[in-house]
Amino acid sequence: MIRLVTDYLDYAAEHFPDKEAFIDENKTLTFSDLQIEAQRIATQLAKRKVFKKSVAVFLNKSVKCISAFMGIAYSGSFYTPIDTSMPMSRVEKILETLQPEVIITDKKHKEDIELFFHDIEILVYEDLMTSNIDGLLLKQVTECIIDADVLYVLFTSGLTGVPKGVIISHKSVIDYTEWVTETFKIDDQHIFGNQAPFYFDNSVLDIYQTLKNGACMYIIPEQLFSFPIKLLEFLDNKKINTIFWVPSALCLVANLRALHKLHVKSLNKILFAGEVMPNKQLNMWRSEYPEALFANLYGPTEITDVCTYYIVNRDFKDSDALPIGHPCLNTSIMVLNDKNELVRNDAVGELCVRGTSLSYGYYNNQAKTSEVFVQNPLNKNYREIIYRTGDLVRYNEYGELIYVSRKDFQIKHIGHRIELGEIETAISAIQGIETACCIYDENRSKIVMFYTGDVIEDMIIKTLNKTLPVYMLPNKKIKLDKMPLNLNGKIDRVKLKELL
Incomplete structure (x- = not known):
């Protein structure tokens, strides 16, 4: 029985000890290496009696992070990834909320974190790697950990720019991991090409599928996502067969016409989540990889990454909306109207979720937690918490969920x-539009359209006149050389609002 996520690593280290597990530009870890590094870290935390406490990981995105995450999990505490490229103002906000017991960093970044935080113990990765493993101590600690204990706290800011720490347990990640493996038939032959930052919940799929199945995960160098041909060459050279990227990354490759220039022979599973995937660019990918499995995964961080999914199984016009599909196994979806009633037919309502996947709420923020983690209004008989996503959806003629918009x-x-x-x-x-985003200028009562691409402005309105009523036409159009993206690779609506 899988009780803790570290059980995945223990199994992989026993059955695939010498197999390359996690690989970055500078280092490769086998499953045995990873287990040893993690248990060294866990031993030092356990000796300091750091149990059920928050531990921040301040490192570059690398395999060292995976060792830290697993070491913290072995110790019975929970991790929060903080990338060294984050603005220090954001780091300060996160650590102010988190108040970690310990920060794990490396020699390169120790001084950076010491400049701002003097009262938190800092453990250095290189020093931890020279310590011994205390197997008896770790066994005693493990016996005290249960699946309901917290595994990680990921900070997400949404539109406000104020970080919120989403609390996720071992059992939620295990529930999600088991579903992904079963649904997409993941095994030890899978080679993942990781795009998502480790502070973004999309990375949870890559990391824990690799651990559970004895698979392999390459951390793709971030700079390659600015050079689509080199990116595809990397996938091809490493024989990567599975990717789970944000749509912005997939669209970049399609928009720069790289798909026809290099075909990645090994690539056969293309998953995406995090924002709306336009069918125009998806159709470009499907044309180049007709035999590949494409799947649209949907869900906020608050429900352990994904709560609905759609395996693309029919053709779509460029102008169609791609379904977000059906609930994942062991997850229940309700679409509620303004009166907290289930919607009928194709009416639009708010998507609400219940199940093992649900977060415990927001770290040190009970007020915000109680706003969106609420009693199921359809159940008056006992306590049953649901998460109100704030996303508006409707059902199509196939009974599939269609994402409409944020309530915001x-x-x-x-x-x-x-x-x-x-x-x-x-x-x-x-035709000619690469990316687009609409913002409402409340002060001037105008719909403002931001876009990138080569298209004549008159052609935009001429085309939209055929598909939208007059009152929905953008009142102002702003062409950008490049669409601003946030740390997770999604369109940064906060920055766009600043341009109004």
């Missing part, structure tokens, strides 16, 4: 209730 993006404009996501879908289908 639903606007009232000249007397009409409008979903900005519907406008963005229509814009994205226009």
Whole structure:
């Protein structure tokens, strides 16, 4: 029985000890190496009686992070990844909320963190690697850990820019990991090409599928995502067969016409999540990889990455909305209207989730937690918590869920209730448009369209006139050389608002 995520590593280290597990530009860890490094870290935490405490990991994205995550898990505490490339103002906000017991970093970044935080013990990776493993101590610690204990706290900011720490347990990650393995038939022959930062929940799939199945994960150098041909060459050279990327990364490769220049022979599973995937760019990928499995995964960090999915099994026009599909196994979905009633037919409502995947809420933020983790309004008989995602969805004629927009993006404009996501879908289908995002300028009551690509402005309105009513047409169009992206690789709406 799998009780803790470290059970995955123990199994892999026993059955695939010498197999390359996690690989970055500078270092390769076998499963045996990873287990040893993790248990060295765990021993030092256990000796300091760091148990059920928060531990921050301040490192470059690398295999060293995986060792730290697993070491913290072995010790019975929980980790928070903090990338060294994050602005220090954000790091300060995160650590102020988290108040970690310990920070793990390396020699290169020790001084950086010491400049700002003098009262938190700092453990250096290189020093930890010279310590001994106390197997008896770790056995005693492990016996005290249960699957309901917290595994990690990931900080997400959404539109506000204020970090919120999402608390996820071992059992939630195990529930998700088992579902991914079963649904996508993952085994030890899978080679993952990791794109997501470790502070972004998309990385959870890559990391824990590798651990559970004795697979292999390459950490793709970040700079390659600015050079699509070199990126595809990397996938081809490493024989990567499975990727789980944000749509922005997939769209970049498609928009720069790299797909026809180099075909990655090994690539056969292409998963994506984090934002809307436009069908125009997806169709480019499907044309180049007709035999590959494509899947649209949907879910916020608060439900352990994914709560619905759609394996792409039919053709779509460029202007169509791609379904987010059906609930994952052991996850229940409810679509509620403003009266907390289940929607009927194709009416739009808020997607709400219940199940093992749910977060415990936001770290040190009970007020925000109680706003969105609420009693199921359809159940008056006993306590049953659901998560209100804030996402508006509807069912299509196939009974599949269609993402419409964020509640935050639903606007009232000249007397009409409008979903900005519907406008963005229509814009994205226009020939020549690469990326698009709509922001509502409340002060001027205008729908502002930001876009990249080579297209005549008159052609935009001419095309949109055929698909949208007049009241939904953008009032202002701003062409950008490059669409701003946030730390997770999604379109940065906060920065776009600053351009209004």
